Amino acid sequence: MKKNKIKIISLVLILAAVSACTPVKPWERGNLALSQMALDADGQEAAFRQHTFYSKESASGGYGGHGGGCGCN
Amino acid sequence: MSLINRLSLAALALPGIVAEDAYAGRVDETFSTDFQYAHYEESNDRMEVDVFNLTAVAPIGKNFTASLDLVRDTMSGASPVLNVKDGQGNVQQFLSSASITDERDALNASLSYAFDDVDLSIGGGVSDENDYFSGHVNAGVSWALNKKLTTLNLTGSVAFDEITATGRPEINETKTSQKYLLGVTQILNKDSLIQSNMTFAYHNGYLSDPYKRVYIEDTATQVNDARPGNKFQWAWLTRYVHHFKAANKAALHADYRLYIDDWGVDAHTVELSWFQPIADGWQIVPRFRYYTQDKADFYQATFTSSNLGAIHSSDYRLAGFGSIGAGIKLTKSFLMSGFVKEVKLQTAFDYNDRKASYQIGGDNSGSFDDYSFYMVTASINARF
Numbered sequence: 001m002k003k004n005k006i007k008i009i010s011l012v013l014i015l016a017a018v019s020a021c022t023p024v025k026p027w028e029r030g031n032l033a034l035s036q037m038a039l040d041a042d043g044q045e046a047a048f049r050q051h052t053f054y055s056k057e058s059a060s061g062g063y064g065g066h067g068g069g070c071g072c073n
Numbered sequence: 074m075s076l077i078n079r080l081s082l083a084a085l086a087l088p089g090i091v092a093e094d095a096y097a098g099r100v101d102e103t104f105s106t107d108f109q110y111a112h113y114e115e116s117n118d119r120m121e122v123d124v125f126n127l128t129a130v131a132p133i134g135k136n137f138t139a140s141l142d143l144v145r146d147t148m149s150g151a152s153p154v155l156n157v158k159d160g161q162g163n164v165q166q167f168l169s170s171a172s173i174t175d176e177r178d179a180l181n182a183s184l185s186y187a188f189d190d191v192d193l194s195i196g197g198g199v200s201d202e203n204d205y206f207s208g209h210v211n212a213g214v215s216w217a218l219n220k221k222l223t224t225l226n227l228t229g230s231v232a233f234d235e236i237t238a239t240g241r242p243e244i245n246e247t248k249t250s251q252k253y254l255l256g257v258t259q260i261l262n263k264d265s266l267i268q269s270n271m272t273f274a275y276h277n278g279y280l281s282d283p284y285k286r287v288y289i290e291d292t293a294t295q296v297n298d299a300r301p302g303n304k305f306q307w308a309w310l311t312r313y314v315h316h317f318k319a320a321n322k323a324a325l326h327a328d329y330r331l332y333i334d335d336w337g338v339d340a341h342t343v344e345l346s347w348f349q350p351i352a353d354g355w356q357i358v359p360r361f362r363y364y365t366q367d368k369a370d371f372y373q374a375t376f377t378s379s380n381l382g383a384i385h386s387s388d389y390r391l392a393g394f395g396s397i398g399a400g401i402k403l404t405k406s407f408l409m410s411g412f413v414k415e416v417k418l419q420t421a422f423d424y425n426d427r428k429a430s431y432q433i434g435g436d437n438s439g440s441f442d443d444y445s446f447y448m449v450t451a452s453i454n455a456r457f
Binding site for chain 2: 024026029030034037039041043045048049052056057058059060061062
């Protein structure tokens with residue numbers, strides 16, 4: 001039941017994303033190229049935050065990044 | 074070359090329009106060095122950590138990019154060991170003495186090669202501390218298609234860890250981890266993009282925490298933490314970014330992550346950030362984070378001899394709880410025309426409050442292990 005729900009939500013999200021797409025020519029991508037629009041604008045800070053939350057919470061993943069260490073304390 | 078192609082190239086030559094920035098998986102075309110100092114500190118004189126991080130990225134020839142990343146963590150303070158139930162039935166958390174100190178050094182290196190629409194990367198690294206060693210290798214491919222409106226990402230990594238424990242010479246264990254990421258980044262229109270990543274991780278070996286103990290109420294004794302020998306984790310992260318021209322080109326970043334593992338933990342994470350450019354290269358970023366998780370199947374605050382079982386843990390990270398965080402980040406960018414093209418200064422402060430009562434759902438064990446922490450970062454980034 002839970003798996004079905006996840007499948008349905010995935011499908012709806014993918015359809016919504018695809019249908020929302022409009023052709024964007026390369027010269028129309030100026031806004032997307034702004035630094036504040038970057039998904040990973042500050043890699044070092046992102047790595048520090050992910051390492052902290054990974055050490056203090058059960059959940060991890062989704063973001064990129066490799067390696068780690070104990071994160072025990 | 075068609076007129077359209079020539080116009081595209083001409084448009085890309087305009088300042089502020091960099092094609093490689095407009096889709097994921099781009100190759101850095103400049104040398105850059107970043108240095109960051111970060112401080113993490115918990116309430117009630119628990120752990121504090123100082124982190125120094127140096128990163129250098131360099132293009133090699135036309136197609137290669139190499140990067141090197143060095144990290145040093147210095148940790149000190151007290152850490153929770155076990156919970157005890159007192160005569161009134163109240164659970165109390167006991168910490169180690171405040172004399173824990175450790176240092177972690179990590180080195181990561183990567184090399185990527187860019188074809189027209191495909192980036193290949195390989196990397197590896199080590200992380201070493203007194204009682205823990207981890208080494209990993211990783212590889213990834215990033216493929217831009219659909220006129221670079223869509224980017225597919227696939228990465229895989231495997232890590233080999235060696236675990237020992239101060240004060241427990243019998244602990245000499247290993248753990249292997251495999252992690253895979255499958256992701257897609259889609260430009261939706263000229264003002265927004267979305268990314269959706271799924272990661273699958275499988276860990277095998279010693280997954281217990283050698284410093285954690287569990288308390289058995291009826292015998293008033295304690296035994297070591299004991300977790301299953303394997304763990305499967307699944308995470309699905311969706312990130313949406315939207316540009317607001319009218320708000321001085323501000324950007325909203327909204328992330329949601331669903332997490333499920335086979336230890337019984339389901340978790341939800343929501344993060345919102347508002348990137349607000351002000352003027353003269355100044356930018357301010359207020360941000361918010363909410364996290365909630367269910368407890369692991371084998372977690373209990375304390376045990377009895379009849380419900381102890383072979384697998385048991387009282388680790389506060391396997392409990393049911395929620396966490397609310399808020400922070401603010403300030404950046405200032407200096408554009409230059411000499412040898413150094415850009416210098417960026419960044420600083421941020423984040424506060425996180427972790428409470429059992431913030432959990433969605435109700436399988437927490439009470440407020441005895443609530444705590445808070447803050448994080449401060451300061452960094453300087455230079456592009457040549």
